[in-house]
Amino acid sequence: MSNLISSVSPHFFTKRNTRMIMLDVIIALLPAAVASVIVFGPRSLLVTGACTASCIIFEFGFEKLCRRENTIGDLSAVVTGILLAFNLTVSIPIWQAVFGSLVAIVVVKQLFGGIGQNFANPAITARIVMMVAFSGSMTNWVYPGTEKMPDAVSSATPLTAAAKGSLSMMPSYMDLFLGRHAGCIGETCALALLVGGIYLIIRRVISWHTPLVFIATVALMSFFCGKDPLYQVLSGGLMLGAIFMATDYSTTPHTRWGKVIFGVGCGLITVLIRFWGNLPEGVSFSILIMNIFTPYIDKLTRVRPLAGGAEK
Amino acid sequence: MRMGGIRVPHRKNTAQCQSVRLGVPAAVTIPMSMHIGKYARVTVSKGDTVKVGQLIGEADGFVSSNIHSSVSGTVRKIDEIMTSSGVRVPCVIIDSDGKQEKYEKLSVPEVKDFDSFVKAVKESGVVGLGGAGFPSFVKLNVHDLERVEAVIINAAECEPYITSDTRTMVEKGSYVFKGIELLKKYMGIRRFIIGIESNKTEAVRIMQSLADETEGVEIHVLPSVYPQGGEKVLIYNTVHRLIPRGGLPLDAGVIVVNVTTLAFIAEYMETGMPLVEKCITVDGSAVKEPKNVIAPIGMSIIDVAKAAGGLKCEPAKVLYGGPMMGITVPSMDEPILKNTNAVIFMDKKEAAPPKITACISCGACAAHCPFRLDPRSIARAYKLEDGAALERLGVDLCMECGCCSYVCPAHRPLVQTNKLGKQMLRRYLSAEQAKRENALKERAEKERQEKEAEK
Structure with a gap:
């Protein structure tokens, strides 16, 4: 008998694997990470590092405990860690950040079956849990240190300022674009996030549909509601959410039209919360709510197989 | 609009290689099934002298095909061989006299x-x-x-x-x-x-x-x-x-x-010379010199490899056809068939199967399917043994081209689940058919009884 391998076709495979996709996401997040250090100082790195490390440890530990295959090599826990950190304030106590990682990895991801099985975005859900649990430190916005004010001080985010109508605290477009304003670690620098987004689209990790529709919906609705569209688009977590969280594979629709509906839904809910809700920001809630609708959107927009004749 | 697909490495190393006729092998093994349909009926017997182009198997039935000797020589025996699909098929083994008359x-x-x-x-x-x-x-x-x-x-x-x-x-x-x-x-x-x-x-x-x-x-x-x-x-x-x-x-x-x-x-x-030889591409990572050769049908793969310049190393996987839809051969003694257009010899590295990891729901499989099927959902429906879902998902349309398996970053065996899904759908449909027929029968029976009761 020969030792030849017998297997079903195909016998060729792409070299691209999950790890490479996650690595691309990490690369796309790097500009925002660099921006966060420039804007908020080195502590942002500490928070990011703590979240990433704890996410890896929780994933490793939980899989060990459940005797599941170890998946930290696919780098998805690293992505979750960085995204969670990007959604936190720079002054967050480290133990709280670690708690957030626990929620993200163990509760939201692993308890639902691990990578690809969770229905809600781990980082977003963890952020929402933390906002309820640690509302003080989660909203202790720190204004980036400037030459005039070397020490960071508590401040309002652009959206809080806009909601209160305090014009003096509202940053300029340029400051918004470059990230020189209060906010979460990774959300402030629209430029860095856009660079990352374009990289992901070029690398075909994500499609442009959701981010573009999400952002366009927010801009349009702001315009119709008499708000400043550009200001609304550049503020808060919109860029981060639209590019990195609303494009998560397992929690968002797969069809092209599904992505469009998802983007519109996210945009509408965001605007609803921003303009009429109790909270100044609604991106996280909008994505979480749309995550729940995802299976239905996928069903609604199912693509018909390409075959001639009438359906049987 | 065109049907989509994937960009695979072409590796058309032999596009410029003029095809060369190989020397006559010492013996050929010609199976009676190199076509879809019923096996051909053997028309020669042991010891018969045959010449190139002589009928040795006659088409039997509506979908079948004639088979001719590719060498001149003597029929050594009528035997059976195991084909790549695992079926035993009658075959004629002919010792060549080298004259090719x-x-x-x-x-x-x-x-x-x-x-x-x-x-x-x-x-x-x-x-x-x-x-x-x-x-x-x-x-x-x-x-x-x-x-x-x-x-x-x-x-x-x-x-x-x-x-x-x-x-x-x-x-x-x-x-x-x-x-x-x-x-x-x-x-x-x-x-x-x-x-x-x-x-x-x-x-x-x-x-x-x-x-x-x-x-x-x-x-x-x-x-x-x-x-x-x-x-x-x-x-x-x-x-x-x-x-x-x-x-x-x-x-x-x-x-x-x-x-x-x-x-x-x-x-x-x-x-007037029937199909007795084939131009085939001999290539792959284990081949010393990729080339196009004209080989008599029934020549064993090992003979072809030797005659075409030899192999660099022991191949780990050998294919009839290309790497996307080719069929693995169980042994190097398998013959060249009528429909063989290439034999690919893969070394250990090229043949190494990729590691299968969890589906990350990226949707690449569905995005690259020419027929816009959704292999991920098909795999799920198969796992749940949901025949109705398989029918709705159109698994029967799948031509097993392998695009989904190729692009999957988790290297899920999607073509396999599609194949299994097709079988499951066939079973489901025939069971449904039987159910409907039974229901009709029962109703007819009931009506008959009611009529009798009325009488």
Whole structure:
């Protein structure tokens, strides 16, 4: 008998694997990470590092405990860690950040079956849990240190300022674009996030549909509601959410039209919360709510197989 | 709009390699099944002397094919071999005398009309040489010729490595057009479309210059995207028609013929020599010198490898056909078949299976399926044994081209679940059918009883 391998076709495979996709996401997040250090100082790195490390440890530990295959090599826990950190304030106590990682990895991801099985975005859900649990430190916005004010001080985010109508605290477009304003670690620098987004689209990790529709919906609705569209688009977590969280594979629709509906839904809910809700920001809630609708959107927009004749 | 697919590495290393005829092997093993359909019936017995082109297996039944000796020599025995699909098939083993004497009773077929044309094609023993192995005479024997609006000549050759169709066009381009003339004359077809992938520049040039002199031939240069040569894909991408579920190309008004098959038919009409040898591409990471060779049908793969310049190392996997849809051979003693267009020898590194990880729901499989199927959902429906969902998802449309498995970053075995899903759907549909029939029977029975009661 020969030792030849017998297997079903195909016998060729792409070299691209999950790890490479996650690595691309990490690369796309790097500009925002660099921006966060420039804007908020080195502590942002500490928070990011703590979240990433704890996410890896929780994933490793939980899989060990459940005797599941170890998946930290696919780098998805690293992505979750960085995204969670990007959604936190720079002054967050480290133990709280670690708690957030626990929620993200163990509760939201692993308890639902691990990578690809969770229905809600781990980082977003963890952020929402933390906002309820640690509302003080989660909203202790720190204004980036400037030459005039070397020490960071508590401040309002652009959206809080806009909601209160305090014009003096509202940053300029340029400051918004470059990230020189209060906010979460990774959300402030629209430029860095856009660079990352374009990289992901070029690398075909994500499609442009959701981010573009999400952002366009927010801009349009702001315009119709008499708000400043550009200001609304550049503020808060919109860029981060639209590019990195609303494009998560397992929690968002797969069809092209599904992505469009998802983007519109996210945009509408965001605007609803921003303009009429109790909270100044609604991106996280909008994505979480749309995550729940995802299976239905996928069903609604199912693509018909390409075959001639009438359906049987 | 075109049907999509994937960009695979082409590896057409042998596109420029003139095909070389190999020396006669000491013996050939010719199976009685190198086609779709019923096995041919053996017409020789042990000890018989046979010559090249002599009938050794006769088509048996409606879909079957004649089989001829590829060498001159003596029948050693009538045996059985295990084919790559695991089925035992009768075969004729012939010891070659090395003389390659032509069978004296062979003559150029007399073709006067459609019926004699189809008969001649049947006698040539030709089957779909692109790999499918469907007896050509069955395909061409169209009762209602008016339904055929066009013949599409499949010269896409989208599989990596394989260049045997390219060589046909370059070396035997005139036969392709003689074949077209035959179909014009005996089948009354007026429109011909030759679909070629853009990476075959030389073949495109030759076909184009010949087409310029012939009426009714269009050359469609198609993007080099796998699976451009898939029958339904080629039809859609050339004449933009879809075949109904479970239908045939004829339902879309076309017939698809492989370019080498057509060229062979034309050559047979001139020479009268049936299909006894094949041009095949010998390539792969374990091959010393990739080349195109003309080998007698029934020559063992190991003999071909030796005659074609040898192997660098012990191959880990050997394929009939290309790496996307090719079939692994169980041993190197397996023979070259009529529908073999390449033998690919893969070394350990190339054959290493990728690690399967969890599905990350990226949707790449669905995004690259030519038929817009959703292999991820099919896999789930299969796991849940949900026949109704499999029917809705159209798993029966899958042609197993392998795009989904190729692109999957988690390397999920999606083609396999599609294949299993197809089987499950067939079982489900026949069970449903039985249920419906039972219900009808019961109702009829009930009505009968009620009627009796009324009496």
